[in-house]
Amino acid sequence: MEFQFCGAAGNVTGSKHYVVCNSYQFLVDCGLVQERGKSSQNWEPVIENPNKLNAVFLTHAHLDHCGLLPKLVADGFQGKIYGTPATLELARIIMLDSAHIQEEDALFKQKRHAKEGRVSPHPVRPLYRVAEVERTVKYFHPIPYSKRTQVAPGVEVVFHEAGHILGSAFIEFIISKPQIDEEKPRRILFSGDLGRANRPILRDPEFYKEDVEISNLFIESTYGNRISEPISTVDDQLAEVINRTVDRGGKVIMPVFAVERAQEMIARFAKLILQQRISATTPIFLDSPMAVEATRVFSKSYDSFDKQTLELAEHGAEALKSLHLLKTAEESKQLNKMAGPAIIMSSAGMCNAGRIKHHLANHIGNPKNSVVFLGYQAQGTLGRLILTGTSPVRILGQMYAVRAEIVLIRGISGHADQSELLAWYSAIPNHPKTTFVVHGEPAASNALAEKIREIAPETTVFVPEYKEVYVD
Numbered sequence: 001m002e003f004q005f006c007g008a009a010g011n012v013t014g015s016k017h018y019v020v021c022n023s024y025q026f027l028v029d030c031g032l033v034q035e036r037g038k039s040s041q042n043w044e045p046v047i048e049n050p051n052k053l054n055a056v057f058l059t060h061a062h063l064d065h066c067g068l069l070p071k072l073v074a075d076g077f078q079g080k081i082y083g084t085p086a087t088l089e090l091a092r093i094i095m096l097d098s099a100h101i102q103e104e105d106a107l108f109k110q111k112r113h114a115k116e117g118r119v120s121p122h123p124v125r126p127l128y129r130v131a132e133v134e135r136t137v138k139y140f141h142p143i144p145y146s147k148r149t150q151v152a153p154g155v156e157v158v159f160h161e162a163g164h165i166l167g168s169a170f171i172e173f174i175i176s177k178p179q180i181d182e183e184k185p186r187r188i189l190f191s192g193d194l195g196r197a198n199r200p201i202l203r204d205p206e207f208y209k210e211d212v213e214i215s216n217l218f219i220e221s222t223y224g225n226r227i228s229e230p231i232s233t234v235d236d237q238l239a240e241v242i243n244r245t246v247d248r249g250g251k252v253i254m255p256v257f258a259v260e261r262a263q264e265m266i267a268r269f270a271k272l273i274l275q276q277r278i279s280a281t282t283p284i285f286l287d288s289p290m291a292v293e294a295t296r297v298f299s300k301s302y303d304s305f306d307k308q309t310l311e312l313a314e315h316g317a318e319a320l321k322s323l324h325l326l327k328t329a330e331e332s333k334q335l336n337k338m339a340g341p342a343i344i345m346s347s348a349g350m351c352n353a354g355r356i357k358h359h360l361a362n363h364i365g366n367p368k369n370s371v372v373f374l375g376y377q378a379q380g381t382l383g384r385l386i387l388t389g390t391s392p393v394r395i396l397g398q399m400y401a402v403r404a405e406i407v408l409i410r411g412i413s414g415h416a417d418q419s420e421l422l423a424w425y426s427a428i429p430n431h432p433k434t435t436f437v438v439h440g441e442p443a444a445s446n447a448l449a450e451k452i453r454e455i456a457p458e459t460t461v462f463v464p465e466y467k468e469v470y471v472d
Contacts (some may be wrong), residue, residue, distance in 0.1 A: 001175075001186070001472045003216070003465040006046060008439040011035055012222055012378050013064035014261055017441055018047050021043070021175055024152050026055040026079075026405065028171060028190045028218070030164035032127075034352050036380035041466075042068065042127055053078035055151060058083035059192025060168035061090035061259060063348075067098050070132035073139070082151065084159050085142040086167025089297055090259050092140075095133045097258070098289035101353050102126035112397050145169065163195030163205030164414055165260035166298060170194065172208070178338030188211055189432070191219045193439070194416040194424055198231050200267045201260070201298070205416070207427035216472065217432035219425060219442030222376055222415040225446030237409045238268060239277045241370055245405070246282055246341040250368030253404070255356045255383055256293035257349035260414060261374055263298045265345060266323065273319040280322060286334060287326045288347040295325070336362040346357065349375055353380035360386075361395045369404040374412050379441060422451055431456040437463045 006027075007016035014033030019026050026245060033041045047053065050072055058066055058081065068089070069081065103126050108123050133306045143159055144150050151155050154176040159169035173188040190207065197204040245252045263317065266286070272278045286292060326332055332355050344363075346356040363369045364386070377383035385393050390403035414422065425435075435456075437449045445463045452461050464470065 029065040031064040070128040084167040164193040214432040221445040221448040224444035228417040245370040258347040262291040
C-alpha cells in the first residue's frame with residue numbers, strides 16, 4: 001500500500017489523498033485550495049498520470065473536497081467518481097458555480113488590469129470552465145449510505161453518515177489480500193469532515209462500531225486544538241447581533257457556505273421569528289445562485305433531516321415571508337442600493353470569491369453594519385484577515401477600511417472540535433494501527449496528534465507534509 005498526501009497536509013483546504021493498492025489507484029477527494037498563500041497548488045498536476053487513476057471517492061461536496069475534479073478530468077482522468085447521491089448532486093451545483101465564478105472573476109480582473117495598465121505575470125484565466133464540469137459529471141456513480149459495494153476486484157467501499165453537510169460521509173475501504181503475507185482484509189477509514197451532534201437539519205455523525213482491525217485512519221483536524229462553544233448558545237448570539245444591528249439601522253452581512261450553512265441559517269431564522277426573538281419584517285436575502293440551487297436539493301431530502309427540522313418545516317414557511325432568494329447579478333447589485341436594515345447572506349463562506357466580495361466592498365466601511373462569520377476562515381483568506389482585525393483590507397483590487405462590527409459565532413461550526421474528534425476516534429472498537437492527522441493547520445494537527453497518542457499509545461500517529469509519500 002502506498003499513500004501520498006496531495007492536499008490538506010499542513011493546511012485545511014484542498015483535500016486530496018492518493019492511494020495505490022496493487023494495481024488499483026484512487027483518490028479520496030479532489031478539492032480546491034482556498035488559502036491565498038497556497039492557491040498556486042491548484043495549477044499544479046493533482047497527480048502524475050491521472051489517466052491511470054481508476055477512481056475518486058468523495059467524502060462530501062464542499063469546494064475544498066470536490067472543486068478540482070474538472071481540472072483532473074481536463075488533465076486526462078476517465079475513471080469513476082463515487083459519492084452518496086446527495087453529495088454528487090450538490091457537487092455538480094458547486095462545481096458549476098465555481099466555474100461561473102472563475103469565468104466572471106477572470107473577466108473582471110482582465111478589465112481591471114486593462115484600466116490600471118497592469119500586466120499580470122501569469123495568464124488571467126479560469127482554472128476550468130463550465131464545459132469541463134459538464135464532462136466531469138458524466139463520471140458520477142452514486143452509492144447509498146451503508147451499502148457495502150465492490151468497486152474493483154478485492155476492493156469494497158462503505159459510506160457512513162458524517163453529519164457535516166447533506167450527503168457527507170466517512171468512508172471505509174475493505175481491501176482483500178492487499179499484500180501476499182496478509183490473510184485478513186485490510187480496512188482503511190477516511191473521516192472526511194466530521195460534523196457535530198445536535199445541529200439543525202442533519203442527522204448526527206455516526207460512530208464506527210465494527211469490531212475489526214483498522215490498518216490506517218485518516219482523520220481531519222480543522223479544530224484539533226479547540227473546544228467549540230456549545231451549540232445551544234448559537235441562537236442567543238445570532239438574535240443579539242441581528243437585533244443590535246437592526247436597531248442602529250444597519251445591515252447584517254453574512255458570508256455563508258452555500259451548501260448546508262445557508263440552509264441551516266434559514267432554519268435558524270425561521271425558528272427565531274416563530275419565537276418572536278427577531279423581527280419578521282426585516283428582509284432576509286440569500287444572494288447566491290449556488291445556495292439557491294442547493295436549497296432546492298435540501299427541500300427534497302427529508303429522509304436526511306433530523307426530527308427537529310421535520311417539525312420546524314411544518315411552520316417555518318409562514319415565518320419566512322421576508323426571505324428572498326436571489327439568482328441574477330442584477331438582483332444582487334440592487335441590494336447595494338437598498339436603504340434600511342436587512343440580512344444579506346452571500347457566498348463564498350471564506351470571502352475568497354463570489355458576490356460576498358461586492359457586499360463587503362459596499363458595506364464594510366459603515367459602522368452601522370455588522371459582518372457575521374459563521375464558520376472556519378482558512379489562513380490567508382479575506383475572511384481570516386477581516387476576522388483577525390486587519391484594516392484596511394484589499395477587496396476587488398481596492399483598499400477598504402473596516403469600520404463595521406465584526407462578529408464570529410463559534411458554536412455554529414460544522415466541524416467537530418477536539419473533544420468531539422477524540423470521542424469519535426475513541427469509539428472505534430480497535431484503535432487503528434496507523435493514524436494520519438490531516439486537514440488542519442500545523443498547530444491544530446499536532447495538538448490532535450498528541451491527544452491521540454495519549455489515548456492510543458499503541459498507535460503510530462503521523463502528521464504528514466504536502467506531497468509526502470508513506471508506504472505500508
